[in-house]
Amino acid sequence: MIIKNIHSAVEALKKGELVGVPTETVYGLAADALNAAAVAKIYELKQRPLDHPLIVHAADLDTAKELVTTFPDSALTLAQKFWPGPLTLVLPKKSVVPDITTGGLNSVAIRVPEHPVTLKLIRDTGFPLAAPSANPFGTISPTTAEHVEQSFGKKGLIIIDGGPCRVGVESTIISFLGKEPCILRLGGLSTEEIEATLGPIAVVGKSAKSIAPGMLPQHYAPRTPLVLLNETDSLPNLNPMGLLTLSSPAGCERFQAIQELSVTGNLQEAATRLYGAMRILDEMDLKLIVAYRFPDRGLGRAINDRLERASQNSSRLA
Ligand code: AMP
Ligand code: MG
Numbered sequence: 001m002i003i004k005n006i007h008s009a010v011e012a013l014k015k016g017e018l019v020g021v022p023t024e025t026v027y028g029l030a031a032d033a034l035n036a037a038a039v040a041k042i043y044e045l046k047q048r049p050l051d052h053p054l055i056v057h058a059a060d061l062d063t064a065k066e067l068v069t070t071f072p073d074s075a076l077t078l079a080q081k082f083w084p085g086p087l088t089l090v091l092p093k094k095s096v097v098p099d100i101t102t103g104g105l106n107s108v109a110i111r112v113p114e115h116p117v118t119l120k121l122i123r124d125t126g127f128p129l130a131a132p133s134a135n136p137f138g139t140i141s142p143t144t145a146e147h148v149e150q151s152f153g154k155k156g157l158i159i160i161d162g163g164p165c166r167v168g169v170e171s172t173i174i175s176f177l178g179k180e181p182c183i184l185r186l187g188g189l190s191t192e193e194i195e196a197t198l199g200p201i202a203v204v205g206k207s208a209k210s211i212a213p214g215m216l217p218q219h220y221a222p223r224t225p226l227v228l229l230n231e232t233d234s235l236p237n238l239n240p241m242g243l244l245t246l247s248s249p250a251g252c253e254r255f256q257a258i259q260e261l262s263v264t265g266n267l268q269e270a271a272t273r274l275y276g277a278m279r280i281l282d283e284m285d286l287k288l289i290v291a292y293r294f295p296d297r298g299l300g301r302a303i304n305d306r307l308e309r310a311s312q313n314s315s316r317l318a
Helices: 007-014 036-046 061-065 073-082 116-125 145-155 191-198 267-282 299-317
Strands: 019-021 028-032 055-057 087-092 107-111 158-160 172-175 182-185 226-229 241-245 257-260 288-292
Touching (some): 007 028, 007 158, 019 116, 028 036, 061 073, 073 087, 116 158, 145 158, 172 191, 226 299, 241 267, 257 267, 267 299
Parallel strands (some): 019 158, 055 107, 087 172, 226 288, 241 257, 241 288
Antiparallel strands (some): 087 107, 172 182
16 A cells, blocks of 8 residues: 555554665665564565675664664765665674574665655654565566565555655665675675765676575576677577667667667766666567666666676576
C-alpha cells in the first residue's frame, strides 16, 4: 500500500514491521536496525542470503558515531562533506548493532540518506534503519514507489511515496577497516569527488568477495538476457533486440526499442534513469537487451559496474 503520510510508517517500524522508504539512491526496505527480529524480516521478504550485510541509515553524524567503536579522521572528513548523501562508510561496529544486521561481521556499513521524508522518519522513530534496496534479491533496484509496489504490494508492505529517486544508483561504499581506505562499491558519489577530498583511493575489484560480501558478479539483473558491448562491436543476430545507451549512435535500426538515458550525455541524468529504463525494456518480450558501455568517468563508472553485473545473466543465451 502506497502512502504519503509517515505516521503509520513510524508506528509500523516501532512494532518491528517493514516499510518501503524513499532515499536519494534507490527505494529501501527498512526495519529497525537494532532489532534482530525486525531485520530478519528483511532477509526473508527479499530472499537475501543471511551473509549479505545491510546498510544502516542514521539520522546524522552524531547518531552514526554511537554505532561504531572508532571513526577515523579521513572517514570524518568524508562524512562532514558528503552526508547526507550517497556515501556509505564501513567501520568497526559496537555490540548494540545486532550480528544479523551486519551479516555476522564485526563491522557496520553506515550512511545518512539525503531524503527529507526518510530523515524525518528516522528521527521520529528514534532508531537507525537497516535498508537494502526494496526488490527481490538479485533483481533490478526500485527507483519509484510503484516499482516497490510491483514487487511487494501483494505482501501488504507499507510504502512511503517520496517521488522518483534523485541519484538512481546505490551508494558508494568505502571501507575504513584496513590501513588505507578503499572503495568497495562504485556508486552515487563519484570516485573523482572522493579523490578531490582524500587523494588517490583504490577501488577494490570483484576478487574482494571476502572484504565485501554481497558484491556478487551477478546482480541488478533483468529477466531478459543483457549484453554489455562497445558501440563498435558487431551485434548478435537475434530478434527482437532492445538498446540501452547514453545517447543514440547512428545505425540503431536493428533495435525494436531504444532507451536513451541522456540526449545531452549527462551521466547523472543517465544514472537516475538507468533502472527504470531496464525495467521498461525487460517488459517488452525482447530476446536480448544490448547495453552500450558508458564513458568510464563520474557516474558512468557506477553505471558500467551495474551493467556488468546485469549482463552476467546472458549465459542463458547459449
Ligand atoms: P545494498 O545491497 O545496497 O544494501 O548494499 C549492501 C552492501 O554493502 C553489501 O552487499 C556489502 O557489499 C556492503 N556492506 C555492508 N556492510 C558491510 C560490511 N560490514 N563490510 C563490508 N561490506 C559491507
Ligand atoms: Mg540491492
